[in-house]
Amino acid sequence: MSSKVIKMAAAGCFIVCASPSIAANGKILATAGLSQLEGSGGGGLTPWATLAGYDSQDETAASFFMTDVNVSDYRLSSIGVATSFYDRVELSLAQQTFVLPASLITGLSLSSEQIKQDVVGVKVRLYGDALYSAYPQVSVGLQHKKLDSDFVASYLGAKDDSGTDFYVAATKVHLGAVAGYNLVWNVTTRATKANEMGLLGYGGPDNNDYQVMMEGSVGLLLSPNWVVGMEYRQKPSNLSSVEEDGWKDIFVSYMPNKNVNFTAAYVDLGTVATKKDQKGIYLSMTGYLW
Amino acid sequence: MVNLVKASFLALSVFLVACAAPSKAPQSLYDEIGGAPTIEAITENFINEISFNETIYRYFEKTNITRFREKFIEHLCVNTGGPCTYTGDTMLRVHQGQNINETDFNLTVDLLVNAMEKAGLTYPQQNRVLKELAPMRKEMLYK
Numbered sequence: 470m471s472s473k474v475i476k477m478a479a480a481g482c483f484i485v486c487a488s489p490s491i492a493a494n495g496k497i498l499a500t501a502g503l504s505q506l507e508g509s510g511g512g513g514l515t516p517w518a519t520l521a522g523y524d525s526q527d528e529t530a531a532s533f534f535m536t537d538v539n540v541s542d543y544r545l546s547s548i549g550v551a552t553s554f555y556d557r558v559e560l561s562l563a564q565q566t567f568v569l570p571a572s573l574i575t576g577l578s579l580s581s582e583q584i585k586q587d588v589v590g591v592k593v594r595l596y597g598d599a600l601y602s603a604y605p606q607v608s609v610g611l612q613h614k615k616l617d618s619d620f621v622a623s624y625l626g627a628k629d630d631s632g633t634d635f636y637v638a639a640t641k642v643h644l645g646a647v648a649g650y651n652l653v654w655n656v657t658t659r660a661t662k663a664n665e666m667g668l669l670g671y672g673g674p675d676n677n678d679y680q681v682m683m684e685g686s687v688g689l690l691l692s693p694n695w696v697v698g699m700e701y702r703q704k705p706s707n708l709s710s711v712e713e714d715g716w717k718d719i720f721v722s723y724m725p726n727k728n729v730n731f732t733a734a735y736v737d738l739g740t741v742a743t744k745k746d747q748k749g750i751y752l753s754m755t756g757y758l759w
Numbered sequence: 760m761v762n763l764v765k766a767s768f769l770a771l772s773v774f775l776v777a778c779a780a781p782s783k784a785p786q787s788l789y790d791e792i793g794g795a796p797t798i799e800a801i802t803e804n805f806i807n808e809i810s811f812n813e814t815i816y817r818y819f820e821k822t823n824i825t826r827f828r829e830k831f832i833e834h835l836c837v838n839t840g841g842p843c844t845y846t847g848d849t850m851l852r853v854h855q856g857q858n859i860n861e862t863d864f865n866l867t868v869d870l871l872v873n874a875m876e877k878a879g880l881t882y883p884q885q886n887r888v889l890k891e892l893a894p895m896r897k898e899m900l901y902k
Contacts, residue, residue, distance in 0.1 A: 495862035497869070525861035556861075601896045644890035649883020692882055693872075 493759055494727045495525025496556075498693055500600055500642070503722060503732055504534030504755045506666065507588045507612050508549035508563025511638075513734055513751060514702045514716050515684035517655045518608040518640035519599055520559040520592065521551035523727045523757060529554050531758040540738055540749035544568040545668075549588070559610075561590035567668045569621075573742065577624060584668055585617040599653070605641035612636075614667040625710050625742075627670025628677050634661040635679075650689055653698070657684040664708050665741060673707030680705045688720075696722040714739020718751060729756050787840030788891070792884050798835045802828055804874035815867055818857055838891040850898040857902070864900055 502519045505511035510521030513536070522530020531552045538545040549563030567584040574582050592610035599606040612634045616622060619630030636659040646652040660679045662671040672678075682705060688698025702716040720734035734751035741747045789798070806828060809815050819827075830847035837845045847853070868889070875885045 495865055497865050525865065527860050527862060601893055603894075644893060645883060645886035649881070649887050651886050 493522055493524045493528040493530040493757070495528045496523045496727075497600060498727060499690065499696065499724050501530075501532075501727075501757070502640075503730065504532070504536065504549070504551070504753060506536060506538075506545075506547050506563075506565070507590060507614070508534075508547070508551060508561035509590045509592055509610060509612065510551060510553070510559055510561075511657075512655060512686040512688075512698070512700050513720060513732060513753060514700045514718060514736075515655065515657045515686055516590075516592065516610060516612075516636060516638055517657070517686070518594065518597075518606040518638040520553040520556055520594060520608075521561065521755075522553040522559075524553050524556050526556050528556075529759070532755050533758065534753060534755040536751065536753035538736060538749065538751045540736065540741070540747040542570045542744040542747060543741060551590075557594055559590070559592040561588075561592075563588040563590070565666075565668065569742075570744070573744075577621065579620065581618075584621055586614055586667055587617075588612055588614045588667075599640045600642045600644070605639040607637065607639050609637050610635070614663065616667065616670065619670060622664070622670025625664070625669055625708050626674045627664055627708060628672035629662070630670055632662050632667055632671035634659055634663060636660070647689060650691065653686075653688045653690070653696075655686045658682070659684060661705065662707065663705075664711075665704070665713060669708065669711065669742060671707075673709070675709050676705065676707045688722075694724050696720075696724070711742045712740045714741075720751070727757060729754065788884070788887055789836060789839040789841030792839065792878075792880055792888075794841065795836070797878055797880070798832055798839070798841065800878040801835060801871075801874050801880075802831050804877045805831070805871055808870040808873050809867075812866070812870060814863060815870060818859065818863070835888075839888060850895045851902060854899040855902045859899055859901065861900060864896065 500519060501523045502510050502517050503512055505516050506514060509516035510519055511517040521532055524530035533550045536547045545567050547563050547565045549561060551559060551561040553559040565586045569582050590612045592608050594608045597604055597606040615631035622630050636657050638655060638657040640655040643652045659682045661682055662679055664670050664673060682703040684702045686698060686700040688696045690696050699719045704713050704715055706713045716738050718734040718736040720732055722730055722732040724730040732753040736749060736751045738747040809819055833843050833845045836843035872885055875888060
């Protein structure tokens, strides 16, 4: 992760902490949620129906995030920006860097130890307000992803080095639902061809069609500033050469104000590209520019 | 030994009676947070929060504060299950013509949360009050 990311974090912290009044703050604290691995506003693993910023119907918002996932044999970092307009449309951009272990690099005689992927995301809120409407807030979105090199993906049998996921997400906050504490849940249905989120390409010998995957999150607000919860993300298995598992995590988020939030999670990614039991720590921060 | 059995029996009886007693009627949120004095304290704090907030005070410039205080106390009392009658206007009528936007609405929610916090409500109690009031938002926003 290097000093570059740390410097960026420091710079980001400086920007958001030094100018507390510029962030859009038309929403209630915590209702902007977190930043998802692919750049969308969400939980950590799965996009939510909530938009990435604190914009109300009369405001715009912008945020940036950085996430670092460190499991037994791999490391994944993701950085990006998101903007949202009038609590209606969200645009996001993220770059993921997937770092492979030395044993795989020499085994495949790779020239680089990294796989990079760019993700462009669009989300539109169709209905509701997660906090106030009787039914859950519902949004639809897409994530278009492209690998910088298709070497590993095609070596493993993937059909493509880019792909687009489509999803529908429903999110609801239940005030005072659990002994007076607020409960939030999200269910996302995603149509995808991606192997390991696209890092190992799209489609494969076992399947080259879109498949529908279920993702879910549930969280409990212990105070206005602290949330604990868990997530699950189902994944397809298109490549016979590398088995793929669902992803899950248990997270805790700290949201001191509408300018910044921090998340730490314990993730279990199962088997990733032949390496079993990929468990480890997920760290993420989001800074809100306005 | 007989004494021990007697003592145990007595202790058990006391324990069972103690358990049975409080479960006769579920306590209302109104009683749980402290009844009328707490509702009045929340209302006073809320009026105070509003008077120090330039953005929200604009909406109250022409308000008769004495009447607002009285009706707001009744409103909170009724909605938390207290023994009151609400004699004010409907939420729609009260907010109509003000064209309250979402940002200002949410800011006012924050002020109400501050008012409850200062009146000593716990976080779960604050959430439960908000839960009762939340459905009225549609009669207040952009009217």
